[in-house]
Amino acid sequence: MKTAFASMLMASTIIAGVAPAMAEDVSLTIESWRNDDLQVWQEKIIPAFEKAHPDIKVTFQPAAPTEYNAALNAKLAAGSAGDLITCRPFDASLELYKKGYLAPVDDVKGMENFSDVAKAAWQTDDAKTTFCVPMASVIHGFIYNADAFKELGVEPPKTEQEFFDLLQKIKDDGTYIPLAMGTKDQWEAATMGYQNIGPDYWDGEKGRKALIAGEEKLTDPDWVKPFETLAKWAPYMGDGYQAQAYPDSQNLFTLGRAAIYPAGSWDISVFNAQADFKMGAFPPPVPEGGKCFISDQPDHALAMNAKTAHPEAARTFLEWVASKDFAELYGNALPGFFPLTNEKVELSDPLAKTFLSWRDSCEPTMRSTYQILSRGTPNLENETWTAAANVINGTVTPEEAAASLQKGLDSWYKPGK
Amino acid sequence: MTAIATRRPAFRWHIVVFLAPAVLVYTAVMILPLFATLQQSLYREVDNQTVFVGLDNFRTLLGDPRWSSSFWNALWNNCWFFIVHMALQNPIGIALAALLSHPKLRFASVYRTAIFVPTILSFVIVGFVWKLILSPLWGVAPSLLDLVGLKVLFEPWLGDETYALTALSLISVWQFVGIPMMLIYAALLSIPNEVLEAAECDGITGIAQFWKIKLPLILPSIGIVSVLTFVGNFNAFDLIYVAQGALAGPNGSTDILGTFLYRTFFGFQLQVGDPNMGAAVASVMFLIILAGVSLYLFGIQTRLRRYQF
Numbered sequence: 001m002k003t004a005f006a007s008m009l010m011a012s013t014i015i016a017g018v019a020p021a022m023a024e025d026v027s028l029t030i031e032s033w034r035n036d037d038l039q040v041w042q043e044k045i046i047p048a049f050e051k052a053h054p055d056i057k058v059t060f061q062p063a064a065p066t067e068y069n070a071a072l073n074a075k076l077a078a079g080s081a082g083d084l085i086t087c088r089p090f091d092a093s094l095e096l097y098k099k100g101y102l103a104p105v106d107d108v109k110g111m112e113n114f115s116d117v118a119k120a121a122w123q124t125d126d127a128k129t130t131f132c133v134p135m136a137s138v139i140h141g142f143i144y145n146a147d148a149f150k151e152l153g154v155e156p157p158k159t160e161q162e163f164f165d166l167l168q169k170i171k172d173d174g175t176y177i178p179l180a181m182g183t184k185d186q187w188e189a190a191t192m193g194y195q196n197i198g199p200d201y202w203d204g205e206k207g208r209k210a211l212i213a214g215e216e217k218l219t220d221p222d223w224v225k226p227f228e229t230l231a232k233w234a235p236y237m238g239d240g241y242q243a244q245a246y247p248d249s250q251n252l253f254t255l256g257r258a259a260i261y262p263a264g265s266w267d268i269s270v271f272n273a274q275a276d277f278k279m280g281a282f283p284p285p286v287p288e289g290g291k292c293f294i295s296d297q298p299d300h301a302l303a304m305n306a307k308t309a310h311p312e313a314a315r316t317f318l319e320w321v322a323s324k325d326f327a328e329l330y331g332n333a334l335p336g337f338f339p340l341t342n343e344k345v346e347l348s349d350p351l352a353k354t355f356l357s358w359r360d361s362c363e364p365t366m367r368s369t370y371q372i373l374s375r376g377t378p379n380l381e382n383e384t385w386t387a388a389a390n391v392i393n394g395t396v397t398p399e400e401a402a403a404s405l406q407k408g409l410d411s412w413y414k415p416g417k
Numbered sequence: 418m419t420a421i422a423t424r425r426p427a428f429r430w431h432i433v434v435f436l437a438p439a440v441l442v443y444t445a446v447m448i449l450p451l452f453a454t455l456q457q458s459l460y461r462e463v464d465n466q467t468v469f470v471g472l473d474n475f476r477t478l479l480g481d482p483r484w485s486s487s488f489w490n491a492l493w494n495n496c497w498f499f500i501v502h503m504a505l506q507n508p509i510g511i512a513l514a515a516l517l518s519h520p521k522l523r524f525a526s527v528y529r530t531a532i533f534v535p536t537i538l539s540f541v542i543v544g545f546v547w548k549l550i551l552s553p554l555w556g557v558a559p560s561l562l563d564l565v566g567l568k569v570l571f572e573p574w575l576g577d578e579t580y581a582l583t584a585l586s587l588i589s590v591w592q593f594v595g596i597p598m599m600l601i602y603a604a605l606l607s608i609p610n611e612v613l614e615a616a617e618c619d620g621i622t623g624i625a626q627f628w629k630i631k632l633p634l635i636l637p638s639i640g641i642v643s644v645l646t647f648v649g650n651f652n653a654f655d656l657i658y659v660a661q662g663a664l665a666g667p668n669g670s671t672d673i674l675g676t677f678l679y680r681t682f683f684g685f686q687l688q689v690g691d692p693n694m695g696a697a698v699a700s701v702m703f704l705i706i707l708a709g710v711s712l713y714l715f716g717i718q719t720r721l722r723r724y725q726f
Binding site: 186379 | 465483484548551552553554555559571572573574575576577578661662663664666667668669683684685686687688689690691
């Protein structure tokens with residue numbers, strides 16, 4: 001009996017030991033903060049890849065967006081992070097690369113399909129090494145309830161004046177809350193507010209680069225004006241917007257209770273699933289005599305964990321991510337995330353198409369606080385969240401908000417030195 | 418026989434064996450990390466090299482105007498959080514315990530359970546439930562106030578700098594009032610009947626009996642409850658994080674030491690974490706709690722009179 005048991009143990013050990021060698025299945029894990037996309041990855045993207053590469057199994061392992069950076073840093077330090085790592089744009093990823101956690105991807109096949117601008121968010125400061133394969137950008141704008149607009153007989157606005165006239169009209173009518181936005185989560189105010197309309201005032205890339213070069217200050221009129229405009233939004237936001245969080249705003253709009261939603265394009269897929277009315281979109285209304293700019297923000301990319309146990313399989317996956325096939329699959333599976341590749345990609349979602357069309361009609365730029373300026377403490381991006389929320393809440397004036405931001409920036413950022 | 422009697426008593430190995438698991442586990446998960454954190458706060462990362470900087474991190478924390486304003490803001494908010502708990506949670510807990518221990522109260526165990534249940538709920542549930550209750554859009558708070566004609570009193574409390582911290586403190590009081598209640602309740606039950614009967618013979622009954630006989634007897638328990646509240650409050654983090662996020666808005670008005678530590682240590686959004694400064698914040702928190710507990714142990718507890726029954 002005893003010997004029989006022992007030989008069974010032996011046998012099972014041998015089988016267990018041999019099994020991996022026989023079937024050379026490699027399994028890769030992807031770290032991400034896109035927990036909203038879990039289903040899309042599991043049902044569309046991963047099966048498409050595994051069909052082409054049956055010997056590689058892929059697991060998508062997302063964390064909550066606000067916890068991702070902290071969790072990832074801790075995992076990388078402990079050596080327990082996944083093989084592929086979704087990259088935040090700019091410094092967060094650069095820091096990971098500098099610490100040696102990410103492998104360079106310059107020699108990955110397909111990297112030549114990306115423009116320098118697309119790669120800029122995931123390069124070293126001298127632009128010599130790229131460490132993430134760009135996946136998608138997000139575009140800001142305003143999504144509106146087309147049925148409500150029809151009912152009220154109004155048209156999407158083009159200029160800032162038209163925008164405020166429209167808000168007033170919707171408010172007077174009283175059926176709908178004009179603007180679905182709250183200040184509780186703070187980032188809504190900064191991202192969907194300040195960074196959404198801001199580029200129209202600071203001339204997009206020109207202003208953004210001048211700020212980095214130190215030629216312009218946040219206290220200049222071009223940078224204070226967006227705050228002034230934001231402050232004027234407050235009367236058109238719902239009752240108690242101070243305690244309205246981001247999901248509240250989303251629900252307010254998809255339930256048909258609000259007319260206009262200051263959006264990031266990533267909201268499109270959520271809204272498509274939840275709203276049962278027609279939706280349209282318009283780019284940020286331009287101020288008097290201004291030009292049209294949009295925030296086309298590089299959002300995420302994919303990198304290889306430098307310490308991965310399966311570098312070959314990870315590289316195969318990255319090559320696939322750099323291909324046109326992936327761009328089309330991804331852009332269509334996740335409407336609202338726009339491929340960064342130079343190849344022509346066809347999107348089928350009408351709302352996403354509208355957003356993408358602005359790349360031709362407006363000048364693209366990205367969020368002013370992301371490149372270099374959020375490198376120190378206090379962090380300009382995080383400070384902007386608080387400042388934008390305070391301005392809308394009316395607890396500080398636009399000038400005070402701008403002054404405190406510039407003071408914080410001055411305390412560590414000395415351009416031109 | 419005499420040989421056995423003169424033999425030295427054998428070393429009592431069982432004591433070591435029985436203590437070992439607790440000592441080892443406690444050392445591994447509490448004492449070592451504590452000293453590692455204290456050590457980490459004395460270092461700083463310079464050009465990817467960890468160098469010893471002495472007390473420089475603490476100098477930055479308390480001396481740099483930006484760091485120190487965040488720190489003092491978090492510390493004061495934390496004190497207010499504690500004050501609300503001491504002023505409301507513990508007196509209410511004592512009052513509830515006194516009512517529950519009244520021999521003529523019916524359904525005492527039902528009340529006891531109902532009041533204690535929130536304590537065992539997860540912070541996540543409590544945070545979300547209260548966020549929903551107080552939501553100006555879908556909450557029951559505005560409609561309930563409307564029912565009694567007091568809608569004007571409604572404010573978006575959690576989004577208002579003036580009220581947010583107090584609102585959160587009250588939520589926490591609601592959640593944890595069961596703890597002082599249970600501890601004090603147990604203390605009240607352990608008062609022997611002879612003492613109370615003697616008091617009744619002397620004509621001390623009802624509310625006077627509570628103030629003159631019971632309260633002095635449960636003072637040590639109240640002391641313990643206060644220390645637990647102090648330690649719990651200065652280590653608090655979960656509720657604020659769940660309800661207001663790591664930035665502890667609006668405008669940092671609900672930022673307490675726990676959330677400040679989290680942002681510093683792990684970073685937040687574009688802010689990259691700084692483990693060394695984080696360790697400095699954690700060390701300061703440890704020192705504050707240590708000071709508070711020592712004050713109680715050496716300053717107050719030694720003066721409390723204990724009664725032997």
